[in-house]
Amino acid sequence: MSVPETFHGWLAHDAKAAQGNLQWQSFAPKPFAETDIDIKITHCGICGTDIHTLRSGWGPTHYPICVGHEIVGHVARIGSASSRRFQVGDRVGVGAQAASCLRADCEECSAGMEQHCGKGFVGTYNGQYRESGYWSMGGYADYVRVPAPFAVKIPERLASADAAPMMCGGITVYAPLKKNGAGPGKKVGIVGLGGLGHFGVLFAKALECEKVVAISRSRSKAKDAQAMGADEFIATSEDEKWERKHSRTLDLIVSTVSSPDMPLSGYLRLLRTNGQFIQVGAPEDKLPAIAAFTLIAKGCKIGGSQIGSPREIEEMLRFAAEKGVRPWVQQRRMSEANRSVVDMEDGRARYRYVLVNEDHAKL
Template sequence: MTSTPDTSSDASLDKSTTFTGWASTGTIELKKWSYHPRLLSEDEIEIEITHCGICGSDIHTITSGWGDLKYSPCIPGHEVVGKVVVKGANTTHQIGDLVGVGGLISSCGNCKHCKTGFEQFCPERTFIFNDTFKDGRGGLTYGGFADRLQVHGKFAFKIPDGLSGAEAAPLLCAGLTVFNPLKTLGAGPGKKVGVIGIGGLGHLGVQFARAMQCDEVVAISSGDSKREEAFKLGATKYINSSKPEEMKAAHQSLDIILYTSTGKNIDWSGLVDLIGNRGKLVVVAFLGESLGVPGYPLNVRHISISGSIIGGIETTKEMIAFAAKHNVRSLVEVMPMSNATEAIQRADDGHPRFRVVLDASK
C-alpha cells in the first residue's frame, strides 16, 4: 500500500491539507495511509480526533463480511470523538468543542424520514466510511481511525462535561444501538427488560435499562463468567441460558428482550418462551443466520419481533445527555492508534471487557 493521497473522487479536494489514518485493503491488517479531504463547506467542521472505538461493524466491513469494499484503501472507524479545529460559517460548534460522530454523517434533510427524526433511513444518507457523499459534491468517505475528520456540523454532537473521550466513543454506535429500541419500546417503570449477550452492546443495554428505572433488568448469557459483572452494571437478575432450570424459572416473565449477541445455533423457541404476552423482542446484533422463530406463540400471545439500527440526530443527542446524567459509561480498553491492527484483532477475538478504544495521541 502506498501513502499517496486519494485523488479518485470528482470532488474538489483541499490539496493543502492531508489527513492520515490506518486503512484496510480488504483484510484485518491496517496500514498507514494518507488522503486529501474535500474542501470544507460552510456547513462542515474539521475534527482533530482524540479517540475512536472499534465496533464489530468495522471488522465485518473491511473483511468483506457484508460484501466487497466499495473502494480501497478504506479507513474504518465510526465511534469518533475529537476537538473542533476548523468550523464552517453556518455551524454552531465552536473551536475547541469536544464532539462525537457516529456512523451517519449526512442525509438529505428533506425526505419524510429526515423530517420525522429518522435520518438513518434517508435514501440519501451517507455513512462515515466505505461510502460516497451524496450532497452533489462527490467524494469518498473515510472513518475515524485517523488524525482528522470532516463532517456536517449537525451530525457532530457535543460531549458533555464528565464524559471522557474514551468513555464517550462507544456511545456513538453501541450506546445508540441499544438506547434507541429501549426508548422506542417504552422501557421504564412497570417493565421487565432482558438483555441477551453481555458484551460491547449488552453491557450498555443493561446500564440504560437500569437508568430507565425498569422494574427488572435481567442479564442473559450462555455461561456464568459474566454474572458478577452483570450485577455490577445494574442487572437485578441473571440467567445462564445453558441451564434449563434457570430458563424455565423465567417462563414468560419479560416485557422486552434486547438481543445483542452474535452467537450461532440460537434456540429461538427458548428465547420466545421468556417473553410475556404482548411482549417484544428486538434484534440489534447483525446475525449471520436466519431467525428460526416459532410462529404459534407470535399469534396467540401477540408477541412482536423486530430489528433496530442506530438512531437519528435528536435521538443521538438525547442518548448522550441521558448517559452523562445517569452515569451510563462504556467499559473500555484503551490502546494506541498506532497499534490499530493489534487492537482490531483483539476486538475480533472477543477478548475485551467490553470495548476497545483507540487513543489517537499514541
C-alpha cells in the same frame, strides 16, 4: 486551528486487514463544503461493525478504507453554514452516520429519523457522498471531515473515552430501550454481554427498569453483569430448562447477538403477553426460523432498531451524564490499532476498546 490538506489514518486495502493488516497512510478527505466541519480526533471506539466492514462481511467493502465511527475530538474547522452550531475547539462526537438527504419531503428526515433515510444515508465510513463522489473515511485517523448536522456536542461531565463508544454502541441499545418503554415497572432482558450488551444492562438499570436480566451462553460474565446492575443472569448453554423456568417473565428483550444458531424461540418464550423482541445485532447471515404460533399465542412482536438520530444521540449523552453511566472501556494507543482489532475479533474486549490518539490527547 490549522487543518492539513491530507489526513492520515489506518487504511485497509483488502479483507486481510481484519487480521491486523491495517497500514498508517495518508488519504484525501471529501472536498470541504460550507456545511462541513473538520474534527481533530482524540478518541475512537472500536465497534463490531468495523470488523464486519474490514473483512467485507456484510457485502463488498470499498477499499482502501479507514474505519471507526465512535469518534470524539475537537472542532478544528467550520464551514460558514455551520458556524451557528459550533465553534473551533468545541468537543464533539460523530457516530455511525455522516449524512442523510435532510430534505423536507423526506418522510424520515422530516420526522427526525435520519438514520432511516432511504434517499441519502451515508455511513461515517464506506459510504459515498452523492455530491462529490468521494467515499467517507472514519475515525482510526488524525482528522475526520463530516457534515455538521451529524456531529453532536459532548457534555462536560462525560469523559471522552466514555463518550466515544456511546456514539454507536451506546445509542444502538439506548434508542430501542427508550422507544419500547423501558423504565419503571418494566422487566427487560439483554441478550449478549459484549460491547453492545453491556451498554444495554447499564442503560436499562439507569432507566430504572423493575428488573434487568442479562442473557448469555455461559456464566463466565455473570459477576460482571451483576456489577453493571443486572438483577438476574440466564446462561442458555448451562441452565437446565431455562426457557421454562423464566417463561413469561419479560416485557422487552433487546438482542445484541448475531448468530444463526441463537435460540430465538427460547428467547421469545421468555416474553410476557404483548412482549417485544428487538434485534440490534446484525448477522452476516440469516436469523433462525421460528414457528408462527410463537408470536401468535402471546401477541408478541419482533422488531429491529438501527443506531439513532443526532437528536437521540444528544439525548442519550445528556442522560448518561446526568445518571453517571460509565461504560467499561479499555484504552489503547491509536498506534495499537492492529492489535486491538485482532483482540476485538477474538472477544477479548472488556467491554469496549477505545483508541486514543497520543498526538492529540493523553492516555
